[in-house]
Amino acid sequence: MTFRLSARPASIILLLLASWFAPASLNGQTPPKAMVLAWDGAVPSLVDDMLRRGKLPHLAKLVTGGAFANDVQPVFPSATAPGFASLWSGAPPRATGVSGNRVPKRPRSQHTVLESASGFDTPLEAEPLWAAAVRSGRKVVAVHVPFGGASSPGGLHFQGYAGIVSRDGVINARVSKPQLASDWKNMPASSIPPLEISFQIAASRFFGLFIDDPRIPREGYDTLIVAASRDGKHPACKLLSAPAGSRIELYWSSPVTVLAGSGDQATVYFRLFELNADGSDFLLYFTRPTREVVSPRELVNDAPAVVRSFVGNGGTLVYSQGGFGKTIPDGGDGLAEARYLETVAFAQYQLAETMRWAAARISWDLFFAYSPFPDESEHSWRGYLDPRLSSYRVEIARRLLPYVEKVYQTCDELLGAMLARRPPNTIVALVSDHGMEGVERQVAVNKVLEERGFLIFDERGRVDLTKTAAIYGGANNAFVLLNTTDRKGGIVTPERRGEIARRVRDALLGLRDGDRRPIAAVYDTQVDGAALGIGGEAGGDLYLDLLPGYEFDPRLRASEVVSSREPHGAHGFNPARPSMRTIIVLSGPGIHAGRRFEGASITDFAPTLAKLLGIAAPRHAAGRVLKEALAEPH
Numbered sequence: 038m039t040f041r042l043s044a045r046p047a048s049i050i051l052l053l054l055a056s057w058f059a060p061a062s063l064n065g066q067t068p069p070k071a072m073v074l075a076w077d078g079a080v081p082s083l084v085d086d087m088l089r090r091g092k093l094p095h096l097a098k099l100v101t102g103g104a105f106a107n108d109v110q111p112v113f114p115s116a117t118a119p120g121f122a123s124l125w126s127g128a129p130p131r132a133t134g135v136s137g138n139r140v141p142k143r144p145r146s147q148h149t150v151l152e153s154a155s156g157f158d159t160p161l162e163a164e165p166l167w168a169a170a171v172r173s174g175r176k177v178v179a180v181h182v183p184f185g186g187a188s189s190p191g192g193l194h195f196q197g198y199a200g201i202v203s204r205d206g207v208i209n210a211r212v213s214k215p216q217l218a219s220d221w222k223n224m225p226a227s228s229i230p231p232l233e234i235s236f237q238i239a240a241s242r243f244f245g246l247f248i249d250d251p252r253i254p255r256e257g258y259d260t261l262i263v264a265a266s267r268d269g270k271h272p273a274c275k276l277l278s279a280p281a282g283s284r285i286e287l288y289w290s291s292p293v294t295v296l297a298g299s300g301d302q303a304t305v306y307f308r309l310f311e312l313n314a315d316g317s318d319f320l321l322y323f324t325r326p327t328r329e330v331v332s333p334r335e336l337v338n339d340a341p342a343v344v345r346s347f348v349g350n351g352g353t354l355v356y357s358q359g360g361f362g363k364t365i366p367d368g369g370d371g372l373a374e375a376r377y378l379e380t381v382a383f384a385q386y387q388l389a390e391t392m393r394w395a396a397a398r399i400s401w402d403l404f405f406a407y408s409p410f411p412d413e414s415e416h417s418w419r420g421y422l423d424p425r426l427s428s429y430r431v432e433i434a435r436r437l438l439p440y441v442e443k444v445y446q447t448c449d450e451l452l453g454a455m456l457a458r459r460p461p462n463t464i465v466a467l468v469s470d471h472g473m474e475g476v477e478r479q480v481a482v483n484k485v486l487e488e489r490g491f492l493i494f495d496e497r498g499r500v501d502l503t504k505t506a507a508i509y510g511g512a513n514n515a516f517v518l519l520n521t522t523d524r525k526g527g528i529v530t531p532e533r534r535g536e537i538a539r540r541v542r543d544a545l546l547g548l549r550d551g552d553r554r555p556i557a558a559v560y561d562t563q564v565d566g567a568a569l570g571i572g573g574e575a576g577g578d579l580y581l582d583l584l585p586g587y588e589f590d591p592r593l594r595a596s597e598v599v600s601s602r603e604p605h606g607a608h609g610f611n612p613a614r615p616s617m618r619t620i621i622v623l624s625g626p627g628i629h630a631g632r633r634f635e636g637a638s639i640t641d642f643a644p645t646l647a648k649l650l651g652i653a654a655p656r657h658a659a660g661r662v663l664k665e666a667l668a669e670p671h
């Protein structure tokens with residue numbers, strides 16, 4: 038730990054400006070504002086390495102002027118929904134009610150161990166920071182932040198993830214073969230006969246027209262007109278084909294309206310990555326159709342379309358299924374990665390535009406923004422970067438690493454966009470919810486439970502709850518549920534619980550994969566629940582830790598107990614594991630510049646920020662104030 042006093046003239050001037058222009062509070066000091074950016078799944082080892090090589094300039098600036106921890110412990114399971122529930126509330130999953138990305142349905146008396154619901158849509162049982170801020174009279178903006186969809190007086194909450202209608206995808210000649218166009222009205226000028234395609238997105242039918250625009254010198258077809266009918270007069274968009282890596286503002290469409298199945302409107306963006314000069318093939322990508330979910334809606338009436346039309350994620354499914362071409366691990370030359378990377382850059386661009394608009398146009402004291410990166414890309418690639426895996430090939434790792442780094446650089450640019458909108462006397466915090474680890478083997482816990490007689494199926498292959506004592510739930514939360522009598526259809530009485538828990542534990546710890554024991558530890562919530570912050574009404578009974586390189590196979594009836602799968606990145610494991618650790622950076626008024634601190638948990642973030650802002654800590658916060666990150670005197 039370093040104790041370095043930093044006298045930075047620029048920040049002193051900013052503080053002076055703040056005190057001149059901002060209204061003074063009762064004690065003569067204006068309370069600071071705060072901007073909080075969350076990077077999902079930031080891996081500290083890569084962040085450190087890129088910082089050392091000068092590849093994350095905005096983060097470097099934040100770290101130099103602030104306090105930085107790179108061993109921050111997430112919660113159990115180290116997944117996104119429980120991570121953010123705990124980051125924003127300072128309370129462990131046991132208290133937030135968010136025990137995973139999916140959670141067992143409650144109340145227990147009305148739902149069986151087989152039922153689960155989305156963890157992201159679960160109402161937080163612990164008060165989040167923004168509610169505490171509003172309680173203290175502060176105004177909040179939340180930009181697509183997990184659990185940040187609530188409205189607050191005078192605040193603005195974007196919640197694009199709640200509006201996603203269906204997945205993104207690609208259209209190519211195999212989906213719709215270009216044919217000579219016929220029956221079009223208002224055909225645009227073309228040097229050669231136009232070709233047409235048609236395709237469906239959500240409940241909307243589209244017609245496409247390939248033309249050779251006479252104003253574009255390029256030989257052959259170069260432009261795609263997309264329209265809701267065979268009419269070139271008012272096309273939904275006009276796309277020029279350009280290779281991946283081209284400028285986003287020039288080659289991505291404006292938001293195009295599509296109908297969701299329910300009849301309401303959603304929007305997509307298009308990108309034409311490829312168009313052969315002879316029109317024989319093309320690659321048209323569209324983002325996930327998404328409804329506009331903002332509260333209150335009237336605050337975005339004058340916002341540009343890009344602010345109101347959410348993208349959210351990159352084309353990770355398209356990429357992994359080969360829709361952008363062969364991936365590098367599959368023998369590709371990097372074209373698929375470059376295309377995927379542009380979808381990442383576009384998702385980040387849409388977030389940055391929303392952030393810029395909201396930060397400038399809406400009054401706020403506390404500003405939250407979230408990016409799903411690097412997590413999304415880490416899932417695709419971390420398995421190829423981890424030299425401990427048996428499938429590791431140095432050549433593949435060497436070729437993929439630059440793309441992984443570019444994703445982190447898009448995150449850094451998003452941070453830069455936030456820093457550019459930072460008013461004087463404003464704290465900037467960068468947080469993350471978990472780390473990532475490469476995995477290539479999976480453990481079907483339910484197969485073990487079935488073989489040992491804890492999980493019973495009837496003759497039609499359904500779980501027989503009248504005989505089942507334990508199950509690894511479909512929610513896939515690193516925990517086993519005991520079918521206790523407080524649950525609907527439960528059979529394990531309080532008297533038998535201890536004995537059943539012990540027998541399940543012994544069965545799981547006894548599992549072998551060659552000479553390895555893939556299930557490394559089992560934690561009983563009746564013993565360790567309070568200390569580890571696990572369990573509770575929405576939690577599990579036995580939380581499992583696996584050996585590095587293994588992940589859970591959540592299927593009810595897998596054919597093998599332990600099996601191999603293609604390498605990829607995973608998280609959700611025991612938060613004490615070094616690979617699950619992540620980062621926190623705090624910078625600004627009240628924070629010790631140049632400080633490194635250790636041993637923090639993500640539950641410490643909310644009470645620490647509340648302290649810095651001079652607001653009450655969230656009501657259920659159990660984390661501590663990170664005094665070592667604060668400037669004296671505190």
Ligand SMILES: [Zn+2]
Pocket residue numbers: 078117412413416608
């Ligand atoms: Zn993830």
